[in-house]
Amino acid sequence: MERKEFLVASGMLVTTAMLAAFALDTSGASSEIPEEGYKNRRPHPNDFTEPILKAITLGLNAPNPHNTQAWKFKIVNDHEALLFVDEKKILPATDPPARQIHIGCGSFVAMFRMGASGLGYTPQVEYLPQGEYSFSEIGNKPVARLTVVANSVNEDPLFKHIYERQTNRGLYSGNLITEKEFNIILERTTSQHCEIKLCNDPVELPSLLELLYKGMEVECNDWNAYDESRQWFRVKDDIAEKKDGINLRTGGMKGLKRWIAETMLNGYSKKAWHNKSGIENYLKTYHEVVMTSKGVVTFTTGNNQLIDWLKCGEDYARFQLTAYDQGFFIHPLSQVLQEFASIKKLHDEFNSRMKVNAPSKVQMAVRIGRGSPLEYSYRKNTSDFIV
Ligand SMILES: Cc1cc2nc3c(=O)[nH]c(=O)nc-3n(C[C@H](O)[C@H](O)[C@H](O)COP(=O)(O)O)c2cc1C
Structure with missing residues (x-):
């Protein structure tokens, strides 16, 4: 076999040149999470002075389908914003009614609430402030009005895990959950x-x-x-x-x-x-x-x-x-x-x-x-x- 080609586990054709390149490439061999973990991968509330932007920044850590992050915000003032679905980031083939995309918006709201509480604000959320909307209105009508009110509140006990949570697609071990x-x-x-x-x-x-x-x-x-x-x-x-x-x-x-x-x-x-x-x-x-x-x-x-x-x-x-x-x-x-x-x-x-x-x-x-x-x-x- 002159060109030295191999059919590998991925079911694709790989040439010797590519395998040689791998020998020089050590980055892919690490079995550990990069040391920085989630840091440097996500924006941080300290990047902002406006309370609403701080709370939104924490909300962005939410789980969401395919990580398309189909959210957009209209800032009303330093304490208030409107959340919309970003219609350019929906998933029409696998999520035709945009049901899952809206679950991702609800997840955002949960993380926004936790985030605001950890920053010392009371979060207020009014869902569908202009009423229910149809599929064609996605992106034009708001999902929620988000407000942060300055007063002392109890920090949500889940606040500390906002950055640490992850969807884990790995092998699970041990006993069945009881x-x-x-x-x-x-x-x-x-x-x-x-x-x-x-x-x-x-x-x-x-x-x-x-x-x-x-x-x-x-x-x-x-x-x-x-x-x-x-x-x-x-x-x-x-x-x-x-x-x-x-x-x-x-x-x-x-x-x-x-x-x-x-x-x-x-x-x-x-x-x-x-x-x-x-x-x-x-x-x-x-x-x-x-x-x-x-x-x-x-x-x-x-x-x-x-x-x-x-x-x-x-x-x-x-x-x-x-x-x-x-x-x-x-x-x-x-x-x-x-x-x-x-x-x-x-x-x-x-x-x-x-x-x-x-x-x-x-x-x-x-x-x-x-x-x-x-x-x-x-x-x-x-x-x-x-x-
Ligand atoms: C409504 C919804 C459906 C999802 N469905 C799947 C799925 O079928 N398979 C999968 O691996 N992840 C699924 N996810 C997880 C997302 O892919 C994940 O949240 C996103 O990639 C961001 O990664 P993170 O959760 O680790 O931050 C889903 C998340 C949401 C909110």
């Missing part, structure tokens, strides 16, 4: 809107996880849905430069495997992204990860309107921080909950298994367990969100 552990998390989440339920039954759990995993199989084989991930996918220097989107590093991929995959996907070519054996390898790893889950937690609302999505986002973010406080990571497995056409069969199967009928809706389904922290995701600068 009812007792879950109930402590639930109590401290102080959920306002969702019914939050745990499946930790050793007999039920594996088949539930298989169903959630199958959702990813369907997404990967739906060209439009899977291509949307490509559009928000970042490799190498783009990760720190663009400060958004998804990448292999926050997914825990390391070393040679990551270097090869990032090199092959550099350029973001559709051909490489939709490569059949590449997808098969990804799904194999994803299956292994999912099956190490120590429980599945679902967030269900009685209705399925804008306000339910927003309030669910608040419950979700508070749950994630409380779980972190108690030594647990979580990771959403959202595919079977989504509304794109090819997932409908699995969506219906999931709903009948969970005994959920419209207008009730399972808004989030997440795996939970103990694991090791992975690389932190970035956030754009606060000024990038101001209109």
Whole structure:
């Protein structure tokens, strides 16, 4: 074989020149989180003097779909702003009604409230101040009016974890989460809107996880849905430069495997992204990860309107921080909950298994367990969100 080409684990063609380059590249071999952790990856409230910008800056740490950070703000004065969805950052293929994008807004609101309390302000939030809006009005009508009032308040106990929380897509270890552990998390989440339920039954759990995993199989084989991930996918220097989107590093991929995959996907070519054996390898790893889950937690609302999505986002973010406080990571497995056409069969199967009928809706389904922290995701600068 004159040109020395190898078909590697990623299912892609790699040349000897590329492997030689890897020998010189030590950056990809580190198995640790970079020393700075989340620092230098997120804006900081001390960068501002205006109380509303400080609180917004803390809110930006919120979990949000594909880390598109689909938020924009109109600043009213030093203490008040309007939050809108940034309509350019929604995910029409995998989230046709923008339900998940609004869950991300609710998560922002939860972190904004915690942040304001830690800064010594009372947060006030008025949802949908100009009323409910339709899909075509996204970005034009506000999601919420956000106000910070100066007086002494009790710091939210979750404030200290704002920067530390992360979506953890790694392997989980140890025992299944117990009812007792879950109930402590639930109590401290102080959920306002969702019914939050745990499946930790050793007999039920594996088949539930298989169903959630199958959702990813369907997404990967739906060209439009899977291509949307490509559009928000970042490799190498783009990760720190663009400060958004998804990448292999926050997914825990390391070393040679990551270097090869990032090199092959550099350029973001559709051909490489939709490569059949590449997808098969990804799904194999994803299956292994999912099956190490120590429980599945679902967030269900009685209705399925804008306000339910927003309030669910608040419950979700508070749950994630409380779980972190108690030594647990979580990771959403959202595919079977989504509304794109090819997932409908699995969506219906999931709903009948969970005994959920419209207008009730399972808004989030997440795996939970103990694991090791992975690389932190970035956030754009606060000024990038101001209109
Ligand atoms: C509504 C919603 C749905 C999500 N669905 C998924 C998912 O299906 N798979 C996944 O890996 N992460 C999912 N996430 C997590 C986001 O990708 C994550 O919050 C974002 O990349 C930022 O990373 P961080 O949470 O570590 O800060 C979801 C988050 C939200 C708010």
